[in-house]
Amino acid sequence: MREYKIAAIPGDGIGPEVISAGLQVLETLAGQDGGFKLGVEHFPWSSDYYLEKGYYIPEGGLERLKQFDAIFFGAVGALNVPDHVSLWGLRLPIAQGFDQYANVRPARVLPGVKSPLANGKDIDWVIIRENSEGEYAGNGGRTHRGLPIETGTETAVFTRAGVERIHRFAFEIAQKRPRKHLTLVTKSNAQRFGMVMWDEIFYEVAKDYPDVKVDRELVDAVTTRMVLKPHTLDVVVATNLHADILSDLAAALSGSLGIAPTANLNPERLFPSMFEPIHGSAFDITGKGVANPIATFWTAAMMLEHLGEKPAAERLMAAIEQITANGVFTPDLGGHATTASVTEAICKVLADQVKKAA
Ligand code: NAD
Ligand code: MN
Helix, strand or coil: CEEEEEEEEEECCCHHHHHHHHHHHHHHHHHHHCCEEEEEEECCCCHHHHHHHCCCCCCCHHHHHCCCCEEEEEECCECCECHHHHHHHHHHHHHHHCCCCEEEEEEECCCCCCCCCCCHHHCEEEEEEECCCEEEEEEEEEECCCCCCCEEEEEEECCHHHHHHHHHHHHHHHHCCCCCEEEEEECCCCCCCHHHHHHHHHHHHHCCCCCCEEEEEEHHHHHHHHHHCHHHCCEEEECHHHHHHHHHHHHHHCCCHHHCEEEEECCCCCCCEEEEECCCCCHHHCCCCCCCCHHHHHHHHHHHHHHCCHHHHHHHHHHHHHHHHCCCCCHHHCCCCCHHHHHHHHHHHHHHHHHHHC
């Protein structure tokens, strides 16, 4: 029996609600399939933990995490901790410390879900976000604090190695998709150095993938293309900041932030990869039992695929699509379902799949 060690970090806000739903679905799948088992360990690292202890990740925490096959992450961010403290305290040390440089963000409109776009069914994208450097490299500082001449700098850092590896990763993804199309997104008109280097390295790497069609768009222009001509995009590669923004737009255009998944991958598998819904802590709905767990279920499917459990991943995606087609929707999708009822519905579809196959 194949066994995977999963580190669950539910975190803050609706994080614990959706991660517990996600684990329930994963356990159901593992129990049915017979082929694999999950050993799940919970890590209580969160903003409450930080307020009590003074740190998000205890000493040696990353070393412990390193023993796992994958990390299943909820969300971090609380009203009583500044966002830059929570983000840099928990999520970024894991993503950057484990060199999870490829952030994969698929977007499509699931059956039954209503896109705010009339042509929303044309959305079938994968946004590849550089996840280790760029605008979130943590390079910058504050000088003359509190004085009238106070200065703040925020320096984006782009390395040839970092840019080349994300482009190569994006080409590999594009090459495996039916349309084999990759769009490079930068802002190399206004930003003359790092962004121009991004463009140059892209076309160098492109030579190794002659079967992939490429084009290029400035980041501002690509937002209009996403809205007006969604069918013209397939795979998009962009920097840490740009892709962060574009993927929230992609999530909204696909129906809700509550369905969008993401994988933070260390493609070389030197470290565990981390899987999380795109959304944050969602303070406005925390504790109400209405958080949409679908982003987390889709995330779980990406995690299963990464672990090599492709049939289970496909079964889970099929179950997700069946319940969205049936209109089992939480309020963000215009329905009255709860986190628990969506979870039960998915588990029932999974059970029916097994009965049908038997
Ligand atoms: P958010 O994603 O938490 O919420 C934005 C809106 O989307 C809210 O109205 C929320 O109710 C809704 N929403 C989000 N997820 C949903 C779900 N599963 N089901 C139904 N509705 C959902 O973003 P925000 O309000 O900008 O940020 C809140 C906190 O989360 C902040 O502290 C922020 O720093 C943090 N955050 C963390 C992550 C992360 O951990 N990766 C990502 C984004 C934001
Ligand atoms: Mn974001």
